[in-house]
Amino acid sequence: MAFTPLSVVVSANPHGKLAVWEPVRRDRVYIAGVEIGTLASNIAVYRDDLARARGAVREPIDWYRYDILANLVHLDLLLSGENRELDQLVDGLPVADIGGADGDLAFVLERACGWKVDMIDTAAANANGLRAARALRDQLGSTVAVWDIDLDAQFRLPAERYGLVLLLGILYHLQNPFYVLRALSEQSEHLLLSTRVARFAGPNRTSIGELPLAYLVDPTETNNDPTNYWMFSPAGLDRLVRRAGWTILDQLSVGDVEQSDPSSPEHDERRFLLLRSTRPAPAGGASVRPASRSAGHRARVSRALRAALAGRRT
Ligand SMILES: C[S@@+](CC[C@H](N)C(=O)[O-])C[C@H]1O[C@@H](n2cnc3c(N)ncnc32)[C@H](O)[C@@H]1O
Secondary structure (H helix, E strand, O other), X not given: OOOOOOXXXXXXXXXXXXXXOOOOOXXXXXXXXXXXXXXXXOHHHHHHHHHHHHHHOOOOOOOOOOOHHXXXXXXXXXXXXXXXXXXXXXXXXXXXXXXXXXXXXXXXXXHHHOOOEEEEEOOOOOOOOOHHHHXXXXXXXXXXXXXXXXXXXXXXXXXXXXXEEEEEOOHHHOOOHHHHHHHHHOOEEEEEEEEEEOOEEXXXXXXXXXXXXXXXXXXXXXXXXXXXXXXXXXXXXXXXXXXXXXXXXXXXXXXXXXXXXXXXXXHOEEEEEEEEEOOOOOOOHHHXXXXXXXXXXXXXXXXXXXXXXOOOOO
C-alpha cells in the first residue's frame, strides 16, 4: 500500500474535509495548516487504512490491543484556540511520539500533517517487541523512524530539538517520571501528555486529589501489570509538570473525575495536558528551524487558506 510521506498537505474534498489519504501531486503548492478537529473527524478513514495495512502484513504479529487513534478524540476536546492549529505547535521542527506502541498515531501524523516523525518505544516493554511498528512502516511505505529507546535509562532522543513531543499513556509506566519530563523540557517546545491519575488511593481509599502526591502502585495493583508505577493525584501531576520545566496551556480530565483510584477499571481517570517548555532553547537552536515556516507566517497562510476554502476574502 502506497503511503507517500508528504512535506506539506492541504486539499479539500467536496464535503469540506481534508482528503488526507488521497494520492497527492507534488507539483502543486500545498499549505500546511491541519487543525485537530479535522484529524479527529477523519479517524474512521485512518482506522480503515491502518486495518488494511495490518491485514496485508504477512508475518504473524501480536498487535497492540487498544485503540491508539482514540487519542485524537481527546486531543480535539483538549486543545483550544490557536493551539488547535497543530502546525503552530510544531513550528517546522521534528515531532516525536514516545510510547507510541504500534505507531498508529505517528503514521497518521506523518501522512496528514507532513511532519518528520520519530516513533519511540522500547522493545522490552512493547507488546510485540516493536515488530508491529516496523512492519506497518514498511507496509505503508512510511518514513517514520522507529527507535528502541528506554526512557528509564539515561536516554538521548534522536533529534536535538523537537517542536512537539507526544507522551500519551506512558507516564505511569515510567520509574522516573520527573527525570523524563525535565529531560523532555530541554529538547521540546511543546508536550502533549496523558496519564492515569487518582483522587483516592490505598486500602482505606484515602483522599489524595487536592495534595501534590504520587502513589506507587503494588506490582499487581493496576491490571495485574507490574510495569505500572506512579499514579499522580491531579494536583500532583500539575505540580510535577511545572517543577519539571513546563507551563500548562490546555487541560482536560476524562473518566471518573470524582472517585478515581489507581486500580479499579470503573474508577479510571485520565488527565490530558498541552504543555509549553519554560526552558529557553539552546543558543543556535533557532538555526534548525526553517526561516520560511515561522508560526506567524503559517498562521497567516492558514487563515488565508481557510478563508479561501470557505469562499471568503480576508
Ligand atoms: C499504554 S501504551 C500507550 C500507547 C499509546 N501511546 C496510546 O496512548 O494509546 C504505553 C507504551 O509505552 C511503552 N513504554 C513503557 N515503558 C517504556 C519505557 N521505559 N521506555 C519507552 N517506552 C516505554 C510501552 O512499550 C507501550 O507501548
